[in-house]
Amino acid sequence: xxxxxxxxxxxxxxxxxxxxxxxxxxxxxxxxxxxxxxxxxxxxxxxxxxxxxxxxxxxxxxxxxxxxxxxxxxxxxxxxxxxxxxxxxxxxxxxxxxxxxxxxxxxxxxxxxxxxxxxxxxxxxx
Numbered sequence: 001x002x003x004x005x006x007x008x009x010x011x012x013x014x015x016x017x018x019x020x021x022x023x024x025x026x027x028x029x030x031x032x033x034x035x036x037x038x039x040x041x042x043x044x045x046x047x048x049x050x051x052x053x054x055x056x057x058x059x060x061x062x063x064x065x066x067x068x069x070x071x072x073x074x075x076x077x078x079x080x081x082x083x084x085x086x087x088x089x090x091x092x093x094x095x096x097x098x099x100x101x102x103x104x105x106x107x108x109x110x111x112x113x114x115x116x117x118x119x120x121x122x123x124x125x126x
Contacts, residue, residue, distance in 0.1 A: 004060045013056045070124065071120045081115050
């Protein structure tokens with residue numbers, strides 16, 4: 001396991017959660033209009049916090065392993081991770097699961113926002 005300062009993981013978790021909340025406050029109506037649904041389950045909040053925590057830990061570990069120890073290198077890592085995972089998975093959802101492209105784009109934008117923030121925070125913290 002790479003040397004990771006674990007203090008940044010909860011910080012990045014909170015930042016990502018707040019960024020996601022702001023993002024969906026701004027785009028929530030567009031998401032519903034595009035065919036998506038609003039999160040209404042009582043599990044939505046704890047699951048989102050857990051997702052942010054896991055992703056913050058993974059990005060921190062990958063940044064340490066990749067030597068991404070500056071904000072710009074962390075941003076690059078976040079962008080590469082976004083291309084490799086949310087963008088590719090969103091494209092698959094559009095093609096194979098008939099997810100409306102606007103819904104997929106809104107969710108992919110949320111993950112871009114979060115992964116760039118994770119990368120910059122973790123890289124800049126190192």
